[in-house]
Amino acid sequence: MSTWTAKDIPDQTGRVFVVTGANSGLGLATTRALVDKGAYVVMACRDTDKGEAARASLDLSGPGGAEVRHLDLASLASVREFAEGVDDWRIETLINNAGLMAVPFSRTEDGFETQLGTNVLGHFALTAQLLPRLTDRVVWLSSLMHRMGRIDLADPNFERRRYNPWVAYGQSKLADLMLAYELQRRLTGARSPLRSMAAHPGYSSTNLQGRTGSAWPDRVMLQLNKVSTVAQPAAMGALPSLYAATVDDLPGGSFVGPDGFMEAHGHPRTVGSTAASHDRRKAAQLWQLCEELTGIPFRV
Secondary structure, eight states: OTTOOGGGSOOOTTOEEEEETTTSHHHHHHHHHHHHTTOEEEEEESSHHHHHHHHHTSOOSSSOEEEEEEOOTTOHHHHHHHHHHTTTOOEEEEEEOOOOOSOOSOBOTTSOBHHIIIIIIIHHHHHHHHGGGEEEEEEEEOOGGGGGOOOOTTOTTOSSSOOOHHHHHHHHHHHHHHHHHHHHHHHHHTTOSOEEEEEOOOSBOSTTSSOSSOHHHHHHHHHHTTOTTTSBOHHHHTHHHHHHHHOTTOOTTOEEEEOSGGGSSSSEEEOOOOTGGGOHHHHHHHHHHHHHHHTOOOOO
């Protein structure tokens, strides 16, 4: 397992995947690997022009295929419109890949802190609405930064506490992991054959870095992206998501990350997570909060 690569992905011909944020970085690398193995990928992108440019870079000469559809995870209306657009589809797997990292404070059109709204609530709403059409699994993208995360159920949107972009990011990535685990518990309880997985890419060079709005930290991250011993390329960073999405005998509730030093880079394997991520009581409360904030009841 320590040397698993995209070449080891089983044949995916005839299978449909939805990949959020598929126009660049990890999302595009994930899409390319799936298409190369025969999958049909719905590229869910906020910027459809960039999505079409990304689609044009794929090798579509084989059995695989792809199409671009608009999805803005910072808008619950957009999430609903996207879900309604694939209402009659059979979809094997949803990969909740898109996200923001440590961006300056702002709010979504629905009034949520942007990282919570995009990374967590948008994907929660999307998963809730697509679940009846899924036949295999959901993969939630978390991060090494879940280890510094803390869920503030009383003030998740930074309405009272002082905003810190890294605190907000850590909260969102811990929340994604907790929701992945909680969904699996609910699927198991409902005797559903579906599986919920989580993955993290280690430290991967993508366009996530360098957006904090602070010049010095942004310069440091962009320079680290150029150091191969620190930041691995997006194609390697996508391997944990691909492993979580395609390995047949991987049990639900698995968390996949790189096998290298401090899980920063390397080939995919199952990894552990913090005690906070396994707090079942808080996960159930988080689930309820997500339902309340999105206005979407998530029934398994």
